[in-house]
Amino acid sequence: xxxxxxxxxxxxxxxxxxxxxxxxxxxxxxxxxxxxxxxxxxxxxxxxxxxxxxxxxxxxxxxxxxxxx
Numbered sequence: 807x808x809x810x811x812x813x814x815x816x817x818x819x820x821x822x823x824x825x826x827x828x829x830x831x832x833x834x835x836x837x838x839x840x841x842x843x844x845x846x847x848x849x850x851x852x853x854x855x856x857x858x859x860x861x862x863x864x865x866x867x868x869x870x871x872x873x874x875x
Contacts (some may be wrong), residue, residue, distance in 0.1 A: 808849040811858060813842050813870040831864070832857035850875040851859060 816874025819825065828839060842848055843866060857875055863869045 808851055809855050809873070810847050810875045811842055811850050811855065812873040812875070813839075813848045813864070815868045816863065816871050819863060819869050824860065825863045825865060825869070826861040828864060828866045839864065841868075843870060 828836065831839060832853075834851070834853040836852060838854045842850070858864070858872050859874055861872055863871055
């Protein structure tokens with residue numbers, strides 16, 4: 807089953823945020839992440855969701871807030 811993932815760039819990182827750096831992501835999430843940064847809302851496979859759902863933010867070229875629905 808696929809779910810939608812939305813990434814929003816953020817300026818401020820709250821101190822209580824769960825942050826992951828891009829290079830710490832699983833291979834599936836790492837492969838898909840650059841594509842996700844270019845799309846507003848995209849449906850992805852559960853393996854990618856599994857790699858992102860434990861985090862509030864991912865540090866890539868900027869910090870991105872991760873929303874899964």
